[in-house]
Amino acid sequence: MGWIDVMAHNTTRVAILFGGRSAEHDVSRASAANIFRSLDASRYAVTLIGITPEGRWVLADAVNARTAQALTVPPDGPQIVLLPAGQGRALVLGDGAAAPRELTFDVIFPVLHGPNGEDGTMQGALELADVAYVGARVMGSAAAMDKDVAKRLLRDAGLPIVPFVTMTAAAPVSYEDAVHAVGCSELFIKPANLGSSVGISKARTPQEFAAACDLALRFDGKILIERCISPVREIECAVLEHADGEVKASELGEIVPASSHGFYSYAAKYTDASGASLHVPAQVEPGLAQRIRKMATEVFGVLCCESLARVDFFVHGEEVYVNEVNTLPGFTNISMYPKMWEATGLPQPALMDALIAHALARHARLRQLASQR
Numbered sequence: 001m002g003w004i005d006v007m008a009h010n011t012t013r014v015a016i017l018f019g020g021r022s023a024e025h026d027v028s029r030a031s032a033a034n035i036f037r038s039l040d041a042s043r044y045a046v047t048l049i050g051i052t053p054e055g056r057w058v059l060a061d062a063v064n065a066r067t068a069q070a071l072t073v074p075p076d077g078p079q080i081v082l083l084p085a086g087q088g089r090a091l092v093l094g095d096g097a098a099a100p101r102e103l104t105f106d107v108i109f110p111v112l113h114g115p116n117g118e119d120g121t122m123q124g125a126l127e128l129a130d131v132a133y134v135g136a137r138v139m140g141s142a143a144a145m146d147k148d149v150a151k152r153l154l155r156d157a158g159l160p161i162v163p164f165v166t167m168t169a170a171a172p173v174s175y176e177d178a179v180h181a182v183g184c185s186e187l188f189i190k191p192a193n194l195g196s197s198v199g200i201s202k203a204r205t206p207q208e209f210a211a212a213c214d215l216a217l218r219f220d221g222k223i224l225i226e227r228c229i230s231p232v233r234e235i236e237c238a239v240l241e242h243a244d245g246e247v248k249a250s251e252l253g254e255i256v257p258a259s260s261h262g263f264y265s266y267a268a269k270y271t272d273a274s275g276a277s278l279h280v281p282a283q284v285e286p287g288l289a290q291r292i293r294k295m296a297t298e299v300f301g302v303l304c305c306e307s308l309a310r311v312d313f314f315v316h317g318e319e320v321y322v323n324e325v326n327t328l329p330g331f332t333n334i335s336m337y338p339k340m341w342e343a344t345g346l347p348q349p350a351l352m353d354a355l356i357a358h359a360l361a362r363h364a365r366l367r368q369l370a371s372q373r
Ligand SMILES: Nc1ncnc2c1ncn2[C@@H]1O[C@H](COP(=O)(O)OP(=O)(O)O)[C@@H](O)[C@H]1O
Pocket: 162, 188, 190, 194, 195, 196, 197, 198, 200, 226, 227, 228, 229, 230, 232, 234, 257, 263, 264, 265, 312, 323, 324
């Protein structure tokens, strides 16, 4: 079904994918609950598909989902198989002895954060299924997820990034060499492919540096060693691509981690309710804000993003650095991405409409291109 047909039918069949195999499983469940609630029920017929931590796709119950803080992935729920080249057709298995039941979706909304959801793997599976989906495609997802690759592309485009070196267990870097390379004795060490501040720490001595590298290498074979920016303001911008291809940047937001945490750590993000304060819109001088918003749309293009991305910056006085890009940012009821659009005059239900319209239009366009070959 093309997007014109969908409009004529007036209901769009949306599958929300949530949970998943990454460390951000629970964040995804909370994001998905919020997204489910903000989809206009008179226009969207929603199916909830949970992904277990082991990677099984299961049909989730929508009955209590409207009021839930986080959606539940039923570990023994009926299994779902999305058909390759199925154009949105899926089979529901495991309903007792009954024959597999078929479901069809017009669009899939992968509400998955981190590896196996946000890094291009899921996007590859959705491409093979030949179904419309929300978010960046394989290249944009993969390029933004790998902090080393993303920074090299940004540097190549002349965009400002924090000085860094990359290290693997097979090619270790000494504290002295790292300090020399980034021009600072205080360092940040982080896994290249992760999120939620997992495995990240600061180091000021060779001993702290060795411990920080060991920790980061537990999560990824490749790690980044960066200059510590201090003092730092953490400023974010939401970017949205509309169905007609227009790319817009939102008002800015600011995250101020509680001083007790030192930086925006996992605990400050998720386990300590007062771990950080969020300010939307951020109090940033208009000229600087304009510069950051322009940079956010440039970053979006350089990293081959599509549909949506949250671009995170470090601001140190007048200096601005691009820190990282999230192609499926958090969508909980306190998350920055929807809040920044809200502050820009785009309430969340309208944001959902824009994301789904973009997904359907893109899929129709790509199918037409393929048919001309
Ligand atoms: N180079 C740096 N200088 C200062 N603070 C940093 C630096 N790198 C990371 N941080 C702190 O660590 C947090 C998490 O790092 P980030 O690169 O955003 O990884 P993640 O993908 O896990 O969010 C940041 O929000 C910031 O508080």
